[in-house]
Amino acid sequence: MIDWLDVSRACVRDLEEVLSGLPTRLEREPVLGAGEGGDDTTAIDAAAEGAVVRRLEELGVGLTLVSEEIGVQVIGSGGPPTVVVDPIDGSVNAKRGIPFFSLSLAVADGPTMDDVVFGYVYDFGSREEWAAERGAGASRDGAPLEAPGPKPDIEILALEGTTTDAIAAVASEMRGVAYRLRIMGSLALSLCHLAAGRVDAVCCLKPARSVDIAAAQLLVRERGYAIDLFEDPPFGAAPLDLRQRSRVVAAATDELCAMVAAALT
Template sequence: MTDWLSFCRDAVADLEEVLRGLPTRAEREPVLRLGEGGDDTTAIDAAAEDAVVRRLEALGVDLTLVSEELGVRAFGNGGGPTVVVDPIDGSVNAKRGIPFFSLSVAVADGPTMDDVFFGYVYDFGAREEWVAERGRGAFLDGAALHGPGPKDTIEILSLEGTTTEAITAAVPTLRDVARRLRVMGSLALSLCHLAAGRVDAVCCLKPARSIDIAAAQLLVRERGYAIELFEDPPFGRAPLDLGQRSRVVAAGTDALCTQVAAALR
């Protein structure tokens, strides 16, 4: 049986080597091609994904990869677990040297969000390791997440998918919903921060894909908090693929999710 936590830690070590080998924007930013996810594949994206793929190949097991750049790929005979990978979530930050980006890995025993049984997010800036196991809880650096969660009202709302145009359209509708906004640049990490009660809600202003949220959503749900693809519910049935599904909102309660979604509609 694959030890997915050890796999992810080995992948982190590989990606640290990649980052050292591409130390500045000049090396990280060049566009190489168009990725299967629809975004430009830059040098840092390609090098990071290559490192994770080599780790997967070394496992020597049957699995199906869903990844930002490669799309869907069978390893071995295919089938097996579905492994959803975003080697660099927050790639704009990574390219520009802003220390807020992550490795995101989810492992599922079926084709939907409900089937994810292991989630891993590593923050290369803060050096924090976020882990969730279905039915066993959510953890930060090996310690179970507990203590104060998101507030009953939204003091801090983290926005992702944030072009200037998207923020300009959204902010007026959110004035009566949240007291403060944060724009950090990694959806996976923002969802982890919700799981830890550092922020009170998270919303992505563009349609989210499984690679963006599959790992971190398990931390949110293992804490008992709410998350929804409010334009294409229910969340649990969302497929683990590269199709853009819906904007996503997460908060401490279903009612707060509904409040944010209503404002954005």
């Protein structure tokens, strides 16, 4: 039986070494090619993914890996389990040295979001460790996550997947929906902050992929909050691959999710 929490922590240690070896944006930013997820593969993306792949291969078990750059890869005899990884979620922040980016790792016993049994997100800035197990709740730094939840009205809405044009296109529509906007740069971490009640809603202004949300969505759902791929529902049936893409919204309730989604559309 694999202890996925131990594996995740080992990946964090490996990634700390990668970050130490690529200390500035001069080393982190060079583009090496295009990843299977559709974005440029930079030096830090490739090095981080390589470290995680090696760690998973050393387990000596069969699994299916879904990762940002290499796409779907069979390790050993293949899976299940399916391991969905974004080694650096918030890579723009990571490249520029902004301390708000994370490792996102999810483990599933089937092909969809409903099949995710373990989720892990590690914040390389704050050093906070977020984890969840299906049916067993969510935790922060090893303690049950029992903080006050999101507010019943949206005071703080975290936007992700943002460019200047994307923000300009929706900001005015958020009047009356949310009082304040926050743009932090890691969708996985923003969803964790929703699970902790630090923000009241999250939405991504560009279509999200499974690697972006598979781990953190479990924290949100284990806390009893709502998350929706409103352009391609239902959420639980979303495949754990790199093909399915939809904008995502999360909040305390389905009604609040629908209100934010309506503003986006």
